[in-house]
Amino acid sequence: MVTNTMGLCELLGLKPFTPHDLRRTAASLMGNIGVPRSIISLCLDHTIKADEHGAVSPVTGKHYDQDERIDEKREALQKLADEIRRIIDSPVEATTPDAMMPLAA
Numbered sequence: 001m002v003t004n005t006m007g008l009c010e011l012l013g014l015k016p017f018t019p020h021d022l023r024r025t026a027a028s029l030m031g032n033i034g035v036p037r038s039i040i041s042l043c044l045d046h047t048i049k050a051d052e053h054g055a056v057s058p059v060t061g062k063h064y065d066q067d068e069r070i071d072e073k074r075e076a077l078q079k080l081a082d083e084i085r086r087i088i089d090s091p092v093e094a095t096t097p098d099a100m101m102p103l104a105a
Contacts, residue, residue: 026080027043030079032083033083042068043073
């Protein structure tokens with residue numbers, strides 16, 4: 001049984017990555033599919049500094065506003081899941097290892 005990311009990556013032939021790399025990738029993918037940054041911040045559990053109406057006081061954004069906005073998070077994460085599913089389901093044109101190697105002069 002593989003118990004760490006490095007071992008799993010080695011087993012699957014992938015470059016090692018960290019959980020933070022997954023968060024960054026998820027945020028980037030959500031941005032690419034049009035999820036607003038304020039919702040991405042909510043999904044990452046970051047303090048909201050501004051919204052569509054302008055700046056949000058750090059006290060309001062961190063301490064007073066305790067609404068978790070579950071519906072907005074769920075919608076954004078479902079869009080992310082749909083995008084990942086689309087990427088995985090997209091056929092990839094097969095290439096031979098020789099075709100990927102640069103030609104020598």
